Amino acid sequence: MSLKITLVYVLRKITEASLALVIGLAASAFLMAIYGYDPGKALYWLFYGGFGTRTVFLDSLAYATPLMLTGAAFAVCASAGLFNIGTEGQAYMGAVGAVIFGGLLPRLAPSLGFASMPLALLGSATLGMLWALGPALLKVLRGVHEVISSIMFNWTAFYTVMYLVRGPITNPARPEMSLPVEPQARFPVLFRGSILTGAIYVAVIASITAYLILKLTKFGFEMRIAGANPDAARYGGVNIPRTILLTYLLSGSLAGLGGGLIVTGRPPVWSIYGTLGNITNVGFDGIGVSLIAMNNPAAVVVSSILIGGLWNGSRFMEPYAGVCSELSRAVIGLIVIALSIPEALRFVRRTFKRWGV
Amino acid sequence: MRRLIRASLAITAFVTILLLLAFAGLSPGSLLEASLLAMTPLALAAVGESLNEKGGVSNIGIDGIFLVTATVAVFGAEEFGNGYAGVVVGVITGALLGFIHGLLSTYARANQIVAGIGLNIFAYGFVPYFLMAAWGFPGIRVPPKEVLIPLRIISFANISFRVSEFSVLAIALAVSLHFLLYRTPLGLRIRACGESPEAVDVAGVGVYRLRVILSTIGGALAGLGGGFMSLAWFGGVVKEISAGRGFIALACVVASGLEPILSLGFAFIFGFSEALAYAIAVTPGIKEVVPYHLVLSIPYIVTLAIVSIFIGKRRFPRALGQPYIKD
Numbered sequence: 001m002s003l004k005i006t007l008v009y010v011l012r013k014i015t016e017a018s019l020a021l022v023i024g025l026a027a028s029a030f031l032m033a034i035y036g037y038d039p040g041k042a043l044y045w046l047f048y049g050g051f052g053t054r055t056v057f058l059d060s061l062a063y064a065t066p067l068m069l070t071g072a073a074f075a076v077c078a079s080a081g082l083f084n085i086g087t088e089g090q091a092y093m094g095a096v097g098a099v100i101f102g103g104l105l106p107r108l109a110p111s112l113g114f115a116s117m118p119l120a121l122l123g124s125a126t127l128g129m130l131w132a133l134g135p136a137l138l139k140v141l142r143g144v145h146e147v148i149s150s151i152m153f154n155w156t157a158f159y160t161v162m163y164l165v166r167g168p169i170t171n172p173a174r175p176e177m178s179l180p181v182e183p184q185a186r187f188p189v190l191f192r193g194s195i196l197t198g199a200i201y202v203a204v205i206a207s208i209t210a211y212l213i214l215k216l217t218k219f220g221f222e223m224r225i226a227g228a229n230p231d232a233a234r235y236g237g238v239n240i241p242r243t244i245l246l247t248y249l250l251s252g253s254l255a256g257l258g259g260g261l262i263v264t265g266r267p268p269v270w271s272i273y274g275t276l277g278n279i280t281n282v283g284f285d286g287i288g289v290s291l292i293a294m295n296n297p298a299a300v301v302v303s304s305i306l307i308g309g310l311w312n313g314s315r316f317m318e319p320y321a322g323v324c325s326e327l328s329r330a331v332i333g334l335i336v337i338a339l340s341i342p343e344a345l346r347f348v349r350r351t352f353k354r355w356g357v
Numbered sequence: 358m359r360r361l362i363r364a365s366l367a368i369t370a371f372v373t374i375l376l377l378l379a380f381a382g383l384s385p386g387s388l389l390e391a392s393l394l395a396m397t398p399l400a401l402a403a404v405g406e407s408l409n410e411k412g413g414v415s416n417i418g419i420d421g422i423f424l425v426t427a428t429v430a431v432f433g434a435e436e437f438g439n440g441y442a443g444v445v446v447g448v449i450t451g452a453l454l455g456f457i458h459g460l461l462s463t464y465a466r467a468n469q470i471v472a473g474i475g476l477n478i479f480a481y482g483f484v485p486y487f488l489m490a491a492w493g494f495p496g497i498r499v500p501p502k503e504v505l506i507p508l509r510i511i512s513f514a515n516i517s518f519r520v521s522e523f524s525v526l527a528i529a530l531a532v533s534l535h536f537l538l539y540r541t542p543l544g545l546r547i548r549a550c551g552e553s554p555e556a557v558d559v560a561g562v563g564v565y566r567l568r569v570i571l572s573t574i575g576g577a578l579a580g581l582g583g584g585f586m587s588l589a590w591f592g593g594v595v596k597e598i599s600a601g602r603g604f605i606a607l608a609c610v611v612a613s614g615l616e617p618i619l620s621l622g623f624a625f626i627f628g629f630s631e632a633l634a635y636a637i638a639v640t641p642g643i644k645e646v647v648p649y650h651l652v653l654s655i656p657y658i659v660t661l662a663i664v665s666i667f668i669g670k671r672r673f674p675r676a677l678g679q680p681y682i683k684d
Contacts, residue, residue, distance in 0.1 A: 031483070031486070035490040035491075037490075083470055083474070085474060134661075138661070138664075138665050141665075142665045142668055143668055144611075144661075144664050144665050144668050145611060147417055147470065147474075147604075147607075148604055148607050148608050148611060148660075148664060149661060149664070149665075151420075151601050151604040152601070152604070152605075152608070152657040152658070152660050152661045153657075153661075154601070155600070155601045155654060155657040156654040156657045156658060158654075159650045159651060159653045159654035160650070160651065160654065162650045163648050163649075163650035163651050166650070167648060281481070284477075284478055284481065285478070287474055287478065288478060291471065323486070324485055324486040324488075324489035324490065324495070326481075326482050326485035326486055327482055327483075327486040328482065329478060329479075329481050329482025329485075330478075330479050330481075330482030330483040330486055331482070332478055332479075332482065333421075333475050333476065333477070333478035333479025333480070333481070333482055333483070334475070334479055335475075336471065336472075336474060336475030336478055336479075337461070337472055337475035337476060337479065338475075339471065339475070340461060340467040340468045340469075340471035340472035340475055341461065341465045341466070341467045341468075341472075342466070342467075342468060
């Protein structure tokens with residue numbers, strides 16, 4: 001019986017996510033049609049470029065890797081009723097952490113070279129966590145809404161990282177990017193001819209761990225109850241400020257790890273561009289990833305592949321269908337808007353009933 | 358009386374800061390000019406947002422509305438060959454986006470924060486796409502000078518001061534919306550709509566309809582800010598033109614506790630910090646000492662500081678952000 005209920009529940013969630021996906025794609029097809037593009041052709045290349053062949057699918061998995069972590073980061077916070085849209089800035093800081101601890105530090109102290117991969121992972125998670133501490137403290141101590149404070153932290157991170165990448169941690173040989181991480185810190189490519197590296201294992205393990213923390217531990221239970229019903233949680237003896245703080249730190253470390261894995265896990269640059277081009281938007285699109293997964297860190301593993309595919313496929317949409325690749329981000333936004341209606345299915349049914357269909 | 362004392366204290370502090378900066382080699386006149394310009398989009402959006410938050414709908418998507426309307430305003434200005442027509446296009450687009458957000462937040466019972474985040478992400482993708490689709494050039498559009506809106510030059514004695522009519526409009530709107538909210542029956546209804554929608558409903562006023570209208574007005578004012586940004590202030594559009602200003606506007610709203618006039622004041626403080634950051638970044642003698650990119654993050658840090666200082670005393674409408682469900 002309980003299995004049946006679970007199955008029905010999962011099916012309903014999948015149907016809702018698919019409905020949102022269809023709405024997002026339909027609306028973007030409409031946008032393309034307005035400006036005289038061929039939506040069929042563009043969407044074909046979007047999906048063919050994301051999932052059509054073995055090689056592009058492997059590349060999509062590579063793009064999905066950091067998204068999985070920023071998605072899990074948003075999902076963890078969302079389970080506690082918090083909106084961590086600071087994952088963007090936390091991922092920037094994570095990328096810097098990977099460069100500092102996986103590139104700069106082993107360079108200064110070559111005896112640490114053998115440990116540069118764990119150092120890079122640890123450094124990125126720690127810096128991401130520290131960057132999440134700000135909005136968390138402001139929320140707990142002053143009641144500042146996390147959406148506003150995190151955006152300010154995002155922009156501060158953006159300019160700080162830009163300063164660092166062009167100044168203290170710049171690559172003297174190639175000033176348009178930061179120092180690369182040491183070869184020992186780079187994840188090996190899994191399949192020849194694709195950019196998929198072992199970093200995806202880290203992302204999957206971290207997401208599943210986050211899921212298990214949420215579902216199995218006392219802390220996870222407190223998080224979920226604080227999100228679902230703060231009054232009941234307080235009455236039940238949950239220390240809400242402490243829960244908020246810890247949730248934020250967990251979320252920030254996941255997002256930081258995501259940013260770090262872009263540097264240590266995606267060939268060929270192994271560093272941060274001076275424009276931050278290779279690390280921007282990874283946090284924002286993680287929000288889409290998490291919402292499509294109904295804020296479940298385990299389901300994030302699947303939905304991140306979808307968004308990673310959109311990222312990868314959009315690179316094909318531009319040369320073959322002439323449509324600007326950033327349209328894929330508009331698609332994600334439309335999907336998120338569609339997902340903001342929790343009872344979308346019932347809403348549709350209700351509306352149809354009203355019209356007598 | 359107490360308010361008067363506080364306001365005069367704030368003004369004295371500000372003048373002192375200006376004088377200090379003048380000693381550091383920054384011109385107070387041009388700083389004031391730049392602050393007023395930077396204040397305007399923040400104030401327009403903040404005033405609109407405080408109106409619709411009073412009614413119970415919060416719109417996190419202002420940043421997205423800024424981006425979209427700044428872009429389509431340039432398009433409109435070039436199509437009609439007139440900057441003001443472009444601003445009107447921006448206002449209409451903003452109203453449309455606000456209207457959609459209003460519908461989602463009321464009839465569709467959406468999660469307002471998620472819908473707003475979606476609106477922002479949509480804008481981050483739509484704007485580059487639109488720039489490419491409309492002009493075939495990635496990321497930036499500088500329209501011909503004839504369709505831009507020039508600043509007015511006010512001069513008395515030998516001091517000339519450049520100011521935009523939109524700044525004046527923003528101030529006038531803040532004052533008149535304050536009176537609308539606190540001195541008219543309609544204002545009472547709006548505030549009640551955010552405090553206890555059930556009572557408004559029982560009194561025979563459609564909660565959903567009122568909220569949708571307020572959200573539309575909020576969107577239109579943000580659209581006015583967007584159009585001002587591209588056509589009167591920057592003289593063009595880049596794909597990151599809003600640079601998080603939508604969220605700074607939200608910060609003005611929450612720091613002021615949804616009071617239009619107070620949020621205008623905060624908008625001025627943020628505008629001033631932005632003007633100061635740019636002045637520091639370009640003034641010889643100072644710019645060599647402080648790293649350019651770190652200086653650019655000053656407005657965001659000021660926002661954080663101000664919000665955390667002022668938010669503690671504020672009280673927000675009880676039904677803010679909650680979908681109203683009729684029994």
